[in-house]
Every structure is written in C-alpha cells, then in structure tokens.
Amino acid sequence: MDFTEKKVKSDYKFHGKIMSVRVDDALLPNGKPCKREVCEHVGGVGILPIDENRIVTLVRQYRYPYETTTLEIPAGKMDQGPEEALECGRRELAEETGLRAGQMIPMGELWPSPGFMTERLHLYCAKDLTQGETHPDDDEFVEIVRMPFDELCQRIASGEIHDAKTVAAIGKALIMGL
Template sequence: MDFKERTIKSEKIFSGKIINVRVDTVELPNGNTSTREIVEHPGGVGIIPITENREVIMVRQFRKPVDEICLEIPAGKLNYGEDPYECGVRELEEETGYKAKNIQSLGHFYSTPGFTNEILHIYMATGLYKGEVKLDEDEFVETETIPLDELVDMVMNGEIRDAKSIIAILKASQLMK
C-alpha cells in the first residue's frame, strides 16, 4: 500500500517568532480526505559536553510549556539555513562557557512527527576548555556537572524527561564504554 498523503490545500493559521502553524487538507491512501494540523519549526541542536572525568555539563532552566524546571543538555533553536554543527558550537559556549576540541555527531531525529516537522541534531563535545558564557537576554540557566553514569540512572528512573537529553545521554554512554 502507498501510505503517502497528497496535500490538496494548505492554510497558514499562525506565524510566530519560533513556530508557524498550518492546516493541510490531504487526500488519504483510500481516497478520502482529512485535515492535518502542522507546526513548522526550523529545528534545533543539542550538545552533550563530557569532561575528561566522564562528567556532563548539564543546564537547569524553567520551561514554560511544561511549567517546571528541567535538567537538559545545552541546546538551542536553529536559525533558518544555519548549519547544525555551528549552532551546537555556539550553544555550547553560550550556555556553559565551554568550547570543545572535539565535536562528534550523534545523529538527528524527529521530535514529534505526528504534528511537527522539527528535526533535532545531537552532538557530543569532548576536550573541553574555558570559553565565555553568553546567554540570550531572555535565557536564565544554571549549569551542573553530573557523572555520565549517574545521568543514565536518572534517565532510567524518570528524573530526566527531556527527549533530546535522554537520547544524547544514552548514545554518549554507549560510545564512552
């Protein structure tokens, strides 16, 4: 069966600073029509900075959509057309005050393909050295250094619920064995 849906009509509902929202009318594989609400997002980058001692520099910040303080890897939104690697380098220094001698891709993934086209790119940074913290004016974060093995335990017991952080921690822990 061909599962592809053909777009019949697309209507932009909202244009914002970070996201756009549209509603598409689609023809389904069986010939019927349906609607799809789609959040357009330029994508993002997360970077897991690991010290020589297998400790990870994490950030704590308040996230309004879930109304709580989250423990996450440093991350940021891609600007349209921006190279994900360069975004990762920028976010690492902006949020942690560190630069890295080595930055390795851990891949990319769709955050929630049921309603958004957002793609998240994940990197691992090693060979860390001091740079300069350069937070955005609306960004308030605290850094915390936690052993990688402890972070794996925190993922497994549900203390860390941020998807990009979970993926980066688990992938990095496998690579660092």
C-alpha cells in the first residue's frame, strides 16, 4: 500500500532564525485534500561526553518553552552556515563545556517530532576528553554538571530527566555498548 501524501501548495507563515513555519495543502493517499502544518528546523547535534571513569558531563539550563530548568547533554543547532554535524558537535561541546574530544563516535540521527517538524538531530558519544575553556553564546547560561553514567540512567528511569535527546543518547549508548 502506498502511504505517500502529495504536497500541492505551501504557504509560509513565519521565517525565524532557527525555524520557519508553513501550512501545506496536500492530498492524502486516497486523493482527499488535507492541510499539513510544518515547522522547518535547521537541525542540530547532541553530544554524550563520557570520560574514562564513566562520568558524564551534562549542562543545566533554563528552557523557556517549558518554563523550567533542565539537565541535558550538551547540544546545539547547526547555524554556522553550511556545517557538518561532526563539526557542529565539536563546536557545541567546546562552547558549552570546554571539553575537547579525541574521539567522536556517531550514534545516528533522530527525528524528534516527525509529525510536524523537519528537525534532524545527530547524536555523538564523545570520548578521550580534555578540559579547556568554555565559550557559551551570549544568550546561553549553563551550569556544568558531572555525574556517573549509572546515576544518569537512574534519573532517566525515574522520570526526573525529560529531555528527549538525553534519553535517546543514553539509550543509544547502552545499545551500542559505549
């Protein structure tokens, strides 16, 4: 069975720094018309830094849409012009935590919310870490938090950590034996 929907027309409603929003007129597989709301996102990278003692470096930061502080892996958007995911990951890791990774192990790509968003999030596990200076963006206020990998797993299992990229990165690391 063919589940493909056909885009007929797009109407952009908003263009921002990291996303654009459009409403499409489309045709369902049975030929009936429908509307699809789409958020086009620039994409990003999440990095799970694990040192030789299985200590994970996380960042605590305020997340405006949820009006709360979160604990999550370092991450960022691919907003530096044409940028490869690996380059973005190294840059974001250094900016937010000051860490440099001797090894960046690819853990795949996630689609955080494919029902309405085009965001592609690339995950890496950073190993062979050395500490340097942080260089956060002007609008970025983060606290570095280090904790054992097993404790992070427990906090995810208990529901304390809600951030999807962090939960996914830990799951991928466990599956991959990292």
